[in-house]
Amino acid sequence: MLKNRDIISILDFTKEEISYVLELSKRMERESSADMLKGKILANLFFEPSTRTRLSFETAMKRLGGDVIGFDDPDKTSTVKGESLKDSVKIIEGYCDIIVLRHFLEGASRLTADTVNVPVINAGDGASQHPTQTFLDLYTIKNTKGRLEGLSVGFLGDLKYGRTAHSLAYALAHFNSEMYFISPPSLRIPKDYIEQLQLRGVSYYEIDSLFEVSGKLDILYCTRIQKERFADPVEYEKVRGVYKLSRVVLDKLKIGNDLKILHPLPRVEEMDESLDTTEYAVYFQQAHSGVPVRKALLAAVLGVFQ
Amino acid sequence: MLKNRDIISILDFTKEEISYVLELSKRMERESSADMLKGKILANLFFEPSTRTRLSFETAMKRLGGDVIGFDDPDKTSTVKGESLKDSVKIIEGYCDIIVLRHFLEGASRLTADTVNVPVINAGDGASQHPTQTFLDLYTIKNTKGRLEGLSVGFLGDLKYGRTAHSLAYALAHFNSEMYFISPPSLRIPKDYIEQLQLRGVSYYEIDSLFEVSGKLDILYCTRIQKERFADPVEYEKVRGVYKLSRVVLDKLKIGNDLKILHPLPRVEEMDESLDTTEYAVYFQQAHSGVPVRKALLAAVLGVFQ
Amino acid sequence: MLKNRDIISILDFTKEEISYVLELSKRMERESSADMLKGKILANLFFEPSTRTRLSFETAMKRLGGDVIGFDDPDKTSTVKGESLKDSVKIIEGYCDIIVLRHFLEGASRLTADTVNVPVINAGDGASQHPTQTFLDLYTIKNTKGRLEGLSVGFLGDLKYGRTAHSLAYALAHFNSEMYFISPPSLRIPKDYIEQLQLRGVSYYEIDSLFEVSGKLDILYCTRIQKERFADPVEYEKVRGVYKLSRVVLDKLKIGNDLKILHPLPRVEEMDESLDTTEYAVYFQQAHSGVPVRKALLAAVLGVFQ
Numbered sequence: 001m002l003k004n005r006d007i008i009s010i011l012d013f014t015k016e017e018i019s020y021v022l023e024l025s026k027r028m029e030r031e032s033s034a035d036m037l038k039g040k041i042l043a044n045l046f047f048e049p050s051t052r053t054r055l056s057f058e059t060a061m062k063r064l065g066g067d068v069i070g071f072d073d074p075d076k077t078s079t080v081k082g083e084s085l086k087d088s089v090k091i092i093e094g095y096c097d098i099i100v101l102r103h104f105l106e107g108a109s110r111l112t113a114d115t116v117n118v119p120v121i122n123a124g125d126g127a128s129q130h131p132t133q134t135f136l137d138l139y140t141i142k143n144t145k146g147r148l149e150g151l152s153v154g155f156l157g158d159l160k161y162g163r164t165a166h167s168l169a170y171a172l173a174h175f176n177s178e179m180y181f182i183s184p185p186s187l188r189i190p191k192d193y194i195e196q197l198q199l200r201g202v203s204y205y206e207i208d209s210l211f212e213v214s215g216k217l218d219i220l221y222c223t224r225i226q227k228e229r230f231a232d233p234v235e236y237e238k239v240r241g242v243y244k245l246s247r248v249v250l251d252k253l254k255i256g257n258d259l260k261i262l263h264p265l266p267r268v269e270e271m272d273e274s275l276d277t278t279e280y281a282v283y284f285q286q287a288h289s290g291v292p293v294r295k296a297l298l299a300a301v302l303g304v305f306q
Numbered sequence: 307m308l309k310n311r312d313i314i315s316i317l318d319f320t321k322e323e324i325s326y327v328l329e330l331s332k333r334m335e336r337e338s339s340a341d342m343l344k345g346k347i348l349a350n351l352f353f354e355p356s357t358r359t360r361l362s363f364e365t366a367m368k369r370l371g372g373d374v375i376g377f378d379d380p381d382k383t384s385t386v387k388g389e390s391l392k393d394s395v396k397i398i399e400g401y402c403d404i405i406v407l408r409h410f411l412e413g414a415s416r417l418t419a420d421t422v423n424v425p426v427i428n429a430g431d432g433a434s435q436h437p438t439q440t441f442l443d444l445y446t447i448k449n450t451k452g453r454l455e456g457l458s459v460g461f462l463g464d465l466k467y468g469r470t471a472h473s474l475a476y477a478l479a480h481f482n483s484e485m486y487f488i489s490p491p492s493l494r495i496p497k498d499y500i501e502q503l504q505l506r507g508v509s510y511y512e513i514d515s516l517f518e519v520s521g522k523l524d525i526l527y528c529t530r531i532q533k534e535r536f537a538d539p540v541e542y543e544k545v546r547g548v549y550k551l552s553r554v555v556l557d558k559l560k561i562g563n564d565l566k567i568l569h570p571l572p573r574v575e576e577m578d579e580s581l582d583t584t585e586y587a588v589y590f591q592q593a594h595s596g597v598p599v600r601k602a603l604l605a606a607v608l609g610v611f612q
Numbered sequence: 613m614l615k616n617r618d619i620i621s622i623l624d625f626t627k628e629e630i631s632y633v634l635e636l637s638k639r640m641e642r643e644s645s646a647d648m649l650k651g652k653i654l655a656n657l658f659f660e661p662s663t664r665t666r667l668s669f670e671t672a673m674k675r676l677g678g679d680v681i682g683f684d685d686p687d688k689t690s691t692v693k694g695e696s697l698k699d700s701v702k703i704i705e706g707y708c709d710i711i712v713l714r715h716f717l718e719g720a721s722r723l724t725a726d727t728v729n730v731p732v733i734n735a736g737d738g739a740s741q742h743p744t745q746t747f748l749d750l751y752t753i754k755n756t757k758g759r760l761e762g763l764s765v766g767f768l769g770d771l772k773y774g775r776t777a778h779s780l781a782y783a784l785a786h787f788n789s790e791m792y793f794i795s796p797p798s799l800r801i802p803k804d805y806i807e808q809l810q811l812r813g814v815s816y817y818e819i820d821s822l823f824e825v826s827g828k829l830d831i832l833y834c835t836r837i838q839k840e841r842f843a844d845p846v847e848y849e850k851v852r853g854v855y856k857l858s859r860v861v862l863d864k865l866k867i868g869n870d871l872k873i874l875h876p877l878p879r880v881e882e883m884d885e886s887l888d889t890t891e892y893a894v895y896f897q898q899a900h901s902g903v904p905v906r907k908a909l910l911a912a913v914l915g916v917f918q
Binding site for chain 2: 038039041043067069070071073075081082083086087090091092094095096
Binding site: 051056058062063266267268284287290291 | 650651653655679681682683685687693694695698699702703704706707708
């Protein structure tokens with residue numbers, strides 16, 4: 001279904017395609033697939049470092065029998081000699097069967113996909129899209145709740161800059177989610193996104209405190225509040241306490257046992273280690289889902305499933 | 307024919323050996339070779355970054371079923387602790403079957419080849435030799451013109467420092483080329499090289515402007531004019547216009563349809579994107595030739611063809 | 613015998629286990645093992661660069677048919693965003709079958725082993741342990757002398773900070789070695805280590821000059837004297853001459869023909885190139901032993917030998 005497709009934005013995917021990717025991901029965990037991509041080469045082009053994403057793409061490709069070339073330091077590429085991104089990727093497409101691109105500029109993945117003949121997977125470009133993260137978020141939700149349909153999902157933290165939250169909200173709009181955007185007023189989700197969700201008929205609420213809704217949530221998707229984004233440190237100090245999740249805080253919240261907490265990681269101080277051993281925590285499981293989800297996407301795009 | 311040979315300089319190769327490498331390269335594009343080097347390990351030792359060269363060697367090795375280890379940042383090697391190049395390569399030869407070396411010092415490849423027992427391929431040392439680049443330049447010319455014998459070849463740009471132009475000229479001296487060295491007076495090809503070409507009976511011309519010869523050329527080999535090399539910016543400004551190739555300039559030149567333009571890349575401003583879609587442009591094809599040519603050299607040196 | 617064991621410190625190994633690892637290492641040189649670890653992935657996590665160790669682990673894994681992911685530059689990991697080592701390794705364990713860790717902090721490997729479910733091999737943490745180096749030192753001694761039992765072993769140079777010397781001394785305590793610690797007074801082996809050796813009943817001598825014992829030694833284990841460790845440059849100048857080994861110095865020492873000289877490398881000026889071609893020098897052979905020894909450990913820990 002996805003043969004030769006570029007994976008640029010979660011917005012390019014229909015509900016059926018999303019469900020198909022999640023099913024393939026499940027198959028990837030169950031079935032042997034050791035030689036599926038034998039002889040294929042993935043070029044991991046990281047113009048911005050992201051060890052986690054890079055390594056999980058590498059593992060996914062190698063678990064399928066393929067191999068990987070690439071770089072994670074643009075300072076050592078011809079970019080420093082003034083070469084354009086277009087030239088770089090036109091050359092490298094001659095060395096590989098598929099390109100995975102991480103770039104600091106928004107739109108770099110689309111430009112690359114328009115330039116080369118091999119499929120391109122966006123591994124994050126600028127503040128905009130990181131679709132494989134969204135797929136693995138969805139996969140984790142489905143695995144832990146048994147379904148995607150009709151869930152109550154809270155998004156917590158930096159909803160202004162957090163691209164993973166934006167993309168996940170868009171994707172969940174296909175699945176009749178009720179959404180709670182929990183953030184300090186200064187970090188509210190941007191109006192553009194809200195308008196898109198309204199167009200899709202999503203029920204949503206913008207609130208300040210987790211306490212107001214904690215009993216209603218099936219999923220809580222946490223994000224890191226980036227201190228450096230606050231112009232006024234006093235503002236930061238006002239809110240950071242509310243969003244420091246710990247076992248003690250959860251006890252006070254009187255949440256149901258079925259709540260599952262996700263976080264794209266890395267976390268810093270917004271989520272305490274004491275949570276890790278509770279039944280709520282699924283963020284490490286979420287991180288590990290990067291491998292089956294990326295295996296599914298690589299295999300599909302490279303035409304293994306006709 | 308080349309089993310266990312070190313590939314240090316194009317000057318070490320006879321006309322027969324060059325032709326043999328080009329034939330093998332062709333075979334590498336046609337024939338399956340997926341397990342030719344299974345179990346072999348290449349050490350990619352890049353004491354100076356060169357992403358393009360590094361990645362195409364990696365792809366070549368992996369396409370043949372071999373594997374690769376290495377580094378591309380000398381700051382993280384024992385060199386910073388004061389270790390000599392000789393010690394470094396004597397240790398690493400114990401980890402691999404073949405060494406590919408990029409080094410900032412002229413002669414580093416020859417020294418390495420004299421030190422270790424595994425074959426060594428020079429991937430560029432200092433301003434002197436980069437033989438695999440020359441092989442892929444020759445391969446591209448042969449592929450696009452159908453022959454190497456008796457061509458009229460223009461070399462354009464920085465002929466003083468451009469090692470790729472020097473090496474290609476030497477190699478083409480085997481094949482009765484007529485050579486046109488087109489550069490501003492300040493970037494003329496060094497006397498030493500000219501004397502060598504004279505000794506080999508090459509017909510050559512040193513000129514300032516592409517306009518004088520554009521109708522006569524089969525091949526135009528462009529190089530990047532490195533602005534920083536000009537002591538006087540006024541001198542640079544005088545010449546840069548002449549060497550900025552574009553579709554418009556080519557139209558004015560009234561060149562024949564059979565002209566093919568090569569460039570070792572990266573390009574900066576000496577060659578406009580408008581050229582890319584013309585039938586003259588073969589520089590991306592040239593870059594992609596790095597893979598079959600390096601596959602041929604790796605397989606030959608590692609004894610696949612007895 | 614070692615299935616799923618973490619390899620953290622040479623002190624964790626019994627005499628029988630050490631002998632077992634050395635026998636396996638020998639087998640790894642003799643027997644074909646090309647697909648032993650097919651489908652397995654090693655994560656090479658180098659939070660501190662060490663090219664030699666990294667590359668020999670990579671070669672070992674690839675020679676066994678496995679594959680490798682990893683990094684060698686902590687500045688490009690989530691560590692710079694404030695992520696803890698525990699979080700980093702908990703995520704990465706989901707991508708691999710075994711972790712090899714190099715870290716600048718003492719105890720990092722033990723912490724990692726306690727955190728993850730995959731086996732962990734310590735590739736050097738802080739100034740403390742580097743057990744695979746000790747295994748390859750022992751392997752080299754056994755290969756060159758035919759036995760480990762009852763040897764006279766001199767340790768020369770920086771015995772205060774040289775962790776490789778400390779670990780080797782501990783390991784040789786199992787094998788009735790007589791030990792000579794040869795160093796300037798300012799670089800004597802720390803009291804703690806001496807006490808441990810006394811507890812194990814080791815005969816040892818602390819001396820200043822190699823001349824006193826040169827005729828008695830089977831093995832001389834040299835280490836690099838790190839100039840920067842001396843507060844007073846005059847002190848450094850006093851001793852550096854004594855420890856500059858060369859062919860001329862060895863002739864004066866009237867050593868026996870059976871002496872073998874080891875050095876963990878890199879060397880700087882403490883050992884002259886003139887030694888390299890003598891029958892005493894086994895330090896390059898020692899460096900190359902990193903591959904069979906690491907193959908043995910990887911295969912054993914990953915359960916190839918039940």
